[in-house]
Amino acid sequence: MAAFHLSTFAENDKVINFLFPVKTEGIENKISSVFGESRGDHFHNGMDISSNGEPVLAMGEGKILYSRFGEDDPFGDEFGTGNSVWLDHGKGIYTAYYHLKDGRLNGFLEDRILGAGEKIGTTGNTGHSSGAHLHFLVLKDYGKIILDPMKFLPPIEDDTPPQIGNLLVHVGEKFTQINDGENINISQSFPVTVGIQDSGKKPGQRRGVAQIQTFLNGEPLKKAGFSSLNYDRGEWRNPEGFRFGELYYRDQYLLGNLDFRNGENTVRVLTWDFKGNLSEKSFTFYVTRIR
Numbered sequence: 001m002a003a004f005h006l007s008t009f010a011e012n013d014k015v016i017n018f019l020f021p022v023k024t025e026g027i028e029n030k031i032s033s034v035f036g037e038s039r040g041d042h043f044h045n046g047m048d049i050s051s052n053g054e055p056v057l058a059m060g061e062g063k064i065l066y067s068r069f070g071e072d073d074p075f076g077d078e079f080g081t082g083n084s085v086w087l088d089h090g091k092g093i094y095t096a097y098y099h100l101k102d103g104r105l106n107g108f109l110e111d112r113i114l115g116a117g118e119k120i121g122t123t124g125n126t127g128h129s130s131g132a133h134l135h136f137l138v139l140k141d142y143g144k145i146i147l148d149p150m151k152f153l154p155p156i157e158d159d160t161p162p163q164i165g166n167l168l169v170h171v172g173e174k175f176t177q178i179n180d181g182e183n184i185n186i187s188q189s190f191p192v193t194v195g196i197q198d199s200g201k202k203p204g205q206r207r208g209v210a211q212i213q214t215f216l217n218g219e220p221l222k223k224a225g226f227s228s229l230n231y232d233r234g235e236w237r238n239p240e241g242f243r244f245g246e247l248y249y250r251d252q253y254l255l256g257n258l259d260f261r262n263g264e265n266t267v268r269v270l271t272w273d274f275k276g277n278l279s280e281k282s283f284t285f286y287v288t289r290i291r
């Protein structure tokens with residue numbers, strides 16, 4: 001039944017009732033990747049649902065904006081998105097569905113209106129995809145803003161706060177873990193990162209980090225959210241305007257190039273998940289500045 005809960009999307013004066021885009025059971029265990037996380041050198045711009053051969057459904061009533069299938073150019077290179085469909089829900093709101101299996105459904109080259117929940121394809125593994133899944137996106141402003149799809153889905157259980165892992169200092173290709181109470185020697189400022197994971201009720205479930213806030217010796221370093229990506233000044237940015245490289249370093253959350261003082265230093269990390277569950281962790285350590 002999980003596939004047919006309703007969710008409401010109020011954007012300006014327009015309200016869209018969005019359905020879950022895959023007809024499947026046990027969805028709470030099938031979210032394999034969430035919005036805004038690091039993909040090495042870019043943000044993950046949608047949500048991934050592990051699924052193979054199941055119906056993909058239009059999240060809301062809309063027009064077929066565009067579809068692209070391997071059959072359009074059988075001898076060409078495969079697109080990263082694989083077989084994919086974009087729907088136009090009006091007022092600049094789109095949804096998109098990637099990595100679909102098989103060919104285009106009949107009638108998908110026409111400019112026609114689909115009902116909410118109408119089948120638009122089948123989950124597959126086409127394009128840049130390792131393991132069959134649906135990658136789907138919710139876009140507004142004609143695609144210049146991408147929103148966290150989690151917002152528009154039926155409530156997904158998550159009462160477990162994010163887990164804050166290791167604090168790392170990166171020197172070139174190498175990194176060193178900074179443990180609470182440790183003494184470190186350092187010659188200059190280097191990138192400092194922290195690992196954060198957010199699961200649901202079970203450790204293997206993926207939910208997602210919604211916000212981080214960091215401090216060095218009581219001074220705020222950064223407050224950053226992950227609810228949307230905005231295309232601005234030639235790059236995708238989070239709501240505070242940070243680029244990917246300002247938020248992530250080597251798949252960890254980047255606090256910045258930190259200039260530790262000689263003596264005691266404290267790094268404090270606060271992080272919230274989508275449901276507002278908060279985690280907090282402090283690392284206090286002793287620095288000897290060397291030359």
Ligand SMILES: [Zn+2]
Binds near residue numbers: 047048134
């Ligand atoms: Zn994805």
